[in-house]
Amino acid sequence: MNNNEKMVMQYLDENFDLSYFQVVDFPFLPGGKIVIDQNGEELLFYYDFLNGEVKWKMPNKK
Numbered sequence: 001m002n003n004n005e006k007m008v009m010q011y012l013d014e015n016f017d018l019s020y021f022q023v024v025d026f027p028f029l030p031g032g033k034i035v036i037d038q039n040g041e042e043l044l045f046y047y048d049f050l051n052g053e054v055k056w057k058m059p060n061k062k
Contacts (some may be wrong), residue, residue: 004031004047011054012045 001009008031012018016035026032029046031054036042045056 002031004049005033006038007031008033008045008054 003037008032010028012033012035012047020038023032024036026034026046027046029044029048030049033045034042042057042059044059045054047053048055
């Protein structure tokens, strides 16, 4: 696990009860993880190394 991924996982551990979510790798962004809830809703988390913080995006729905 690289440092970007560690930062994202630390953020997720601190802010979510991960027993209620599925976490999937998203290797196209630094430390990228897709978090999927029990209803199938998704959030994308990644480490923004330019600003030194974890950021998230909600994918556009089709």
